Amino acid sequence: MQMAVIEAARNLAGIPDAGSEEFDHETGGKRFTPVVYHLKEWVQGNRKVRRKPGDHKGGTMRLGAYDAVLAEGSRVAGIYGTTTIDERHRHRYEVDTKYREQLEGVGLRFSGMSPDGRLPEIVEWEDHPWFIGVQFHPELKSKPFEPHPLLADFVRAAVANSRLV
Numbered sequence: 001m002q003m004a005v006i007e008a009a010r011n012l013a014g015i016p017d018a019g020s021e022e023f024d025h026e027t028g029g030k031r032f033t034p035v036v037y038h039l040k041e042w043v044q045g046n047r048k049v050r051r052k053p054g055d056h057k058g059g060t061m062r063l064g065a066y067d068a069v070l071a072e073g074s075r076v077a078g079i080y081g082t083t084t085i086d087e088r089h090r091h092r093y094e095v096d097t098k099y100r101e102q103l104e105g106v107g108l109r110f111s112g113m114s115p116d117g118r119l120p121e122i123v124e125w126e127d128h129p130w131f132i133g134v135q136f137h138p139e140l141k142s143k144p145f146e147p148h149p150l151l152a153d154f155v156r157a158a159v160a161n162s163r164l165v
Contacts, residue, residue, distance in 0.1 A: 001123055001133030002036045005095045005103065009035045012106040013099070022093050039094045039119075061092045066114065066136070068121040074111035075124050076132060079153045085112070087121070087136035094135070095120045130157035 002020060009018035019032025039062055040050065067086045070077040077083050097120060100110055112122030112134075125131040132150060142148035147155075 001120070001135050002093060002095060004123060004131075004133040005035055005099075005108070005120075008103055008106060008108045009033075009099060012108075013102040015099070015102070020093060035096055035099050036093050037096050039092050062089045062094075064089065066121075068112045068136075069115055069117075070122070071109070071111045074109065074122075075130075076111050076122050076150070079149050081149075087134070087138065088140040089136045090140075091135065095123075129161045130154060 006018050006020065009015040015033050015035065017031070017033050018035045020036035021032075021034045021038045022036065024030050024032055024034070065086050065088050067084065070080060070083045070085060072083060097110075097118065100120070103123075104110060107126055109124050109126050110120050110122075111124045111132075113120060119135070121135050123133045130153070132154075134150065138148040138150045142151055
């Protein structure tokens with residue numbers, strides 16, 4: 001999801017130097033406009049967690065199951081068959097919602113958000129046969145004979161859109 005947002009920001013939304021704070025952190029200098037930033041605050045259960053980019057990295061991840069609210073009529077709401085989900089996370093960088101309007105203006109829909117509306121969970125291209133980017137890890141809730149809904153629907157769409165099958 002993060003790379004999809006960076007690509008859309010650079011090539012469609014008019015932010016040619018869009019990138020991630022993670023990339024700048026690696027080099028020690030600021031080279032990018034950070035459309036993806038180091039997560040500094042989130043809600044876990046009933047408490048607020050706060051972190052600084054310079055903090056020791058241990059314990060600085062958004063880790064575990066979190067709820068998300070899906071947009072009515074979105075592709076992902078159709079796939080899940082509901083507008084509320086919970087998914088497992090393991091990351092410390094997030095898409096910055098201050099670019100949401102610009103990105104949605106070029107067709108990248110923010111179709112899943114945290115319940116407080118602050119953290120993007122899912123993006124999708126509205127005019128694409130199947131382009132969904134997620135912040136969480138669907139593979140962590142998938143089993144060989146019970147695939148995660150997104151993974152199963154991706155395979156369904158690949159078959160449906162394949163010229164080789």
